[in-house]
């Protein structure tokens with residue numbers, strides 16, 4: 638049975654609040670119900686304000702989870718006190734472990750990251766969960782011809798879970814364009830998760846993440862992100878005004 642969910646709106650973007658996201662995914666897998674999972678944060682919400690295609694894709698996704706601290710703070714401010722943050726990387730990790738343990742007949746594909754990163758990430762998971770069936774990996778940098786080959790491979794393999802780490806909004810646009818190839822699969826945009834699983838990058842320490850400061854760690858590690866991160870104060874101002882005027 639699917640867990641019950643409530644849909645809220647964050648600057649016009651829907652967000653699903655439920656107690657057990659992995660359960661929802663495992664149930665979809667069991668029933669062969671295809672889904673596009675979007676891991677919404679403030680940055681993506683602000684991008685969607687400027688990008689109608691991205692906005693439409695988010696609105697059409699079957700599951701939109703509160704990935705970012707800004708989204709959660711906004712929802713709490715809207716009086717939904719109980720909402721918890723669900724980082725996309727953690728949801729993907731729980732899902733991969735659960736598939737290995739409970740639905741080992743299901744197959745998984747990793748797509749994205751620099752050359753060799755998805756393969757390294759798959760290796761990491763294969764060691765961690767030997768029963769997990771990762772049927773293929775592909776890097777996120779390639780020619781148009783390679784892309785055609787990749788699409789053909791995915792169509793032939795029909796993996797039930799396809800993790801796409803191309804960054805926002807590239808991964809969301811790519812999933813929306815290609816999900817018809819495996820209509821029963823769960824497609825998740827996982828951003829830089831392969832970088833973490835492959836050991837190329839580290840996640841923020843838990844004490845920063847627990848205090849809603851994961852963004853500060855990323856800024857420290859990757860200062861070139863400062864321009865993208867201006868979306869965060871913009872989001873805060875916009876959400877404040879939106880709340881007061883609607």
Ligand code: UDP
Pocket residue numbers: 749750751776777778802803804805807827828829830831832
């Ligand atoms: N990436 C990719 N192909 C591209 C551009 C980016 O595979 O053409 C990968 C990049 O190597 C990285 C991920 O996409 O692994 C983006 O990670 P980031 O943490 O920036 O994701 P976001 O913050 O957008 O979720």
